[in-house]
Amino acid sequence: MTTESLLWLLPLPPLVSFFVIVLLTNRNKALSHAIAVGAAALSWLLGMVVFVRALQTGMEHLGEEPFRSAVAWLPTGNTAFEIGVSLDPLGTVALFFVAWTVLMIFIYSTGYHNYGQPEGDHDLKGLPPHGATLTDESGHKHTVPSVEPNYSRFFAFISLFAFGMYLLVVSDNLLTLFVGWEIMGLCSYLLIGFWFAKPSARAAAVKAFMTTRIGDVFMLLGLVYLYSLAGSLSYEVIFSPETLEMLADTAAVGGFLGLTAAGLIGILLLVGTVGKSAQFPLHVWLPDAMEGPTPVSAMIHAATMVSAGVYMVIRIFPILSAGGGHGELTPPMMTMAFIGAFTALFAATIAVAQNDIKRVLAYSTISQLGFMIAALGIGAYVAAAFHLMTHAFFKALLFLGSGSVIHGMEHGVLHTGNHDVDPQDMMNMGGLSKKMPITFWTFTIGGMALAGFPFVTAGFWSKDEIFAEAWSVFANEGNPWGLFVLVMLGLAALLTAFYTMRQIMLTFAGEPRTKEAEHAHETPWTMTLPLVVLSFFAVTAGWIGIPNDFLGLNLGKINKFHGVVETLLPSEIEIPALEFSFVPLVVSLVVALGGLLIGWLLYKDFKAGQTDPMKRLLGGFFPVLQNKYYVDELYQATFVRFSEWVSETVAFRWLDRAIIDGFLHTVARVAYNLGSVFRDRFELPVIHNAGDLAGESVKKFGFNFRVLQTGRVQQYMLLVLVNVIAFGALFYYLLEIAGK
């Protein structure tokens, strides 16, 4: 089969499995997850085939002319809207990590939802399983985890989600990309609210949905504006140099802030990204999204969906950078640089003070995405893409690892039966490294990658590249943004390393701080296998991005990655040749090692019942961090309260009750009176009697003529015959004789 047709087929298996599971097999758990995992594996296989073919084609060549095939979808006026699939280097990279992480997470889910365990004693649909009690032959009961009640539904949802992600990756225009984007939004809503009987989960789901909606609306605006200008949304059209020129030259509608059209579009689409990948003003949904099952957190909120935002920005980077050569940055890029850098630091600080193992990861995700956005802001989209890929791997790894930890803790909780111990609170853990070694090692690898442990882990290389880009923007082009970004991200990276270390220490090191932690034990192979695989990538994924002239010594062309993604831009905007400099290297070394060191020092002997060293350190500022700078409360106080006030008072009381209802009621009253007049003066005397007359007369007529109906067919036929003859004769006379 040609690669194009493979691309067409690529997203389909998860979709099919979604429908099959929802419609047919949802009663059968084994069948359902078999179908789902099978579909994921099939897509993975296709993806790998495509990947290999792409490598054979050679990236540069692929960049010149990507695999692409399109069909006319819906006619708009005299032009048909085309949808299609395409695969260029960026798509290849995205496809690679999406395929791997998705498959891994599918496999992981079977274990995470306790497949093969008995039904729970008092499990309800929509609540996490509470465990089932078994009595072994020796007669004493013990509690084991019970299988998820909505098992099949879960697989249906993540299948649909995988479809959305694949669609987004292979689509060759912004519209289908947006479709996949929205599908993922829906799935994230469904999956965050997967345990919909928990009020917190419900709230989180709604919150996530609403927040991302804000972004999506702006994004849709941007799409519409773009389409109205460029007349198409397919990449090859809108990224063609002439289109970009046109966009860069035309002023924005209404001269908005003196932006160019490209700038306005870029900013609008950027807001979509801000919502999707949880950048600063709209980041609030992501931590709450941790209410969902851990595989969901890993999949949506680390590996795929939030990266989709960044992916989209990288896609439209030509538009964002349209009009700005090298050196000066376009307004959207400045916005991105600011938002990204700020978010990175902001989220990192929050992450420092969290105790919930998953929330820490959530905030670190936000800050890492901030890294990418910032990198894009200074034009280093290659580094951004690179970091996107590596981050997808190690963050998925971390989430799955945390899920495995939580799972182990739940074992303990079930064992002790003390249900008010939160298995997600790091304060209750400790010393798990001996209980669950595989999880420990893989988690550590992931953590190191996140912290950017030098020279081995993937995170190091990608971050290092971002620093290098930032530095070169400052040093070579004298652009202050470069320095700003470098400093902010440096601090963020420092904190990152620190809280990663803190997390690892709290979770795994030292002695168990609770009985539950003592009774935790390793999770089944279905959960550990993905960990191992992902940790492999978490290390090696970075090696393809080692700079060619690292440490100033010429390593030949070991950097495969630049070649991959550079070809994204139209050719005339060339990448500033990035020569090696020690500053960023030193920075990243210092921040990584330093952060790790501080974390180790602070938490190396942390016992149960101690107060968190951070609290001692930060004192009064700690609660602020713990409460996430009260952003939620702020929103609650401003937006939510305001909108409630508007809907309650303005819309309901004044508008609806007073104006609309009043108007309607007057109309009704007038109409009623008018109608009664008509009834008494006109209807009753005239029409009514006329109708009665008609009816009566018909009745009388029928009564007189019913004698004709003898019920004898033959007489009827005789009458018919008579009439036929009579009328025949008549017509014949009229037509033939009288006619002449």
Add this chain to the structure above:
Amino acid sequence: MIPLSWYLILAAALFSVGLYGVLARKNAIAILMGVELMLNAVNINLVAFWRYQAPEQVVGQVFAIMVFAVSAAEVAVGLALVISLYRRRRTVVAENIDLLKW
């Protein structure tokens, strides 16, 4: 040779005879027989017109065949009706079947 008129007259006569049967016979089955005769008259007309007007097209024969099918169906249903009628009311005389009168 035979002019078309003869066939037409024959058909008309057969039709009238069948009509008489339909109108005059008591027995429902006999009425159906009359209907059959009328259908046959129609067929004769069709075939005669085919032969005399458009012998190069098969349309006449085709429609004669349609008439065959129709009459077969008509007889099947009609006789079924008559038989079930006989089962219920022990009569097949058309005049006694007058439930539809006022």
Add this chain to the structure above:
Amino acid sequence: MTPVQVIFLLTSLLVLGTALMVVTAPNLVRSALWLIATLFSVAVVFVLLEASFLAVVQVVVYIGAIAIMFIFAVMLTRKVMQDTGPQTNSNWWLAAVFSLLLFAGLAWMLSTWGGFGAQAAASVPETTIVDLGQALVSPDAYILPFEVASVLLLAALIGAIVVAWDR
């Protein structure tokens, strides 16, 4: 008077005579048998019209199926073998009169029609059964009437079963 005309006259006499017997015979089975005779002579008329296929089909369908169904029905719906009393209803003379009127009217109208005395085309182009069959099933010819007829037959079959079902 060519021999063909003689044959035609004989046949048409047979047709009309037997038809009259059908509608007048006091005994129903007799009239069914007369009906068979009529149908057979109509088949002969078809032969005279050089439509041999139709003739055979006439015999198959009418005599082989319809007439037998008639006899069967007659036998099923009688208590005694002989029919007693008049077989015609009260206003049979009206029926006779109007049938005659109809015949007269038809004949008159036909006689005023131009193509009345038309002579046959000298030779029928050899329309074989193959042509007929292809005309019946070829989409640019009569497949639709054909399908409709078959659906009608199916409906009649089921309907007959349902109606005559002895509950």
Add this chain to the structure above:
Amino acid sequence: MGFLNDPILFIAEWLSALLSGWGLSDGLINVILTFLGVFVVANFGMLYVIFLVWLERKLAARIQDRLGPNRVGPYGLFQTVADILKLFTKEDTTPRGADKVVFNLAPILAVFSVLLIWAVIPFASTWVGTDLNVGVLYIVAVGSIGVVSTLIAGWSSNNKFALLGAFRTVAQLVSYEVPMVLSMLVPVLLARNMGLNAIVQAQDNWYSVFFWMAPIATLIFFISSIAEVGRTPFDLLEAESEIVAGFHIEYSGAKFAMIFAAEFLHAFTISVLTITLFFGGWQGWGDQFPIVGWVWFMIKSMLAYFLVVWVRSTLPRIRIDHMLNYNWKFLTPLALVVLIVTALLDRIVADNVDILTSQGQIIRSATLFAANVVIAWVTVALIRRRARQRPARVPVAQPRPVARPPEASTPASS
């Protein structure tokens, strides 16, 4: 052409020459010759019956381990002649209250309907009464006249057994006409022609004989035409044990002889039809000489007839509901399947290979034969499943004691 080569045509030519010598018009000569042909064929049939009766009785006797007729003439050859003489000399009774005309019409129609079939049967390449281009349809039509004869015979003799026999006749004959016609359509569509002679000429090789292409159709046709004749195991219309002698209970003497002869001739006719439709009629080595073709024709048809007799003298009579179920639930659907499959397959084959060449014919026969095997296998499998599902025997009526001993005070059911 010599006399030995083709006697019939020889005589015909000679006669026409003679008559035209007498100065008769060609039309008249044609008429006379036709009448002669009809006369010859009819009498051949009627006389052949005499031999057939003897043959059948002999065969049945041998199969049932008896001697059979052996008094009159050598091997009792003239037994039948004696019987016929006896029948003709018997009194010819007509029951009171019978519908005389119809009563006398019935046996004539019976013989008539059988003899009409012989008008289209090709005895040899050139010996055909009249080669209708709708021969198969014609046969069906004429067969329906036979049904009418039995029916009116039963009705007109004013006898309840006869009437019951007539009803059974209608039920059986009308319903068995369906699979018979369906299976007759198979050779028609294989030969792309309705004329019997054309059908025979279409099977001009041992491998292009239609039996190879449609064995199941052959079987269905054979069985259902046996039912059409109303012989054992389908002789319910004259089941002695149930309705004394069925529709011809009131007939005696010559009329009985005619009905009897008609039945035997019909039995032979169906074997003739079988071999004509499925075993290549007069085809055989050396059939370019019509006389040889005729010999082949006779041999084949006698073999088929032997099969008929064998079946008759071996199988017991089947119950009426079995008979109808067997037709409507087994034969008809099977015939339909076979017809459809054959049509489709033959079309495909004809589109792909040239079926006029010999290897084309071989391919065609092989394909259709394989298809038939598959159909048969599937059918057997289905029947097995069904037989396993249902209890083998369903009682139709509960036996009721006619007289009950007084102490059995429990009222009988119903």
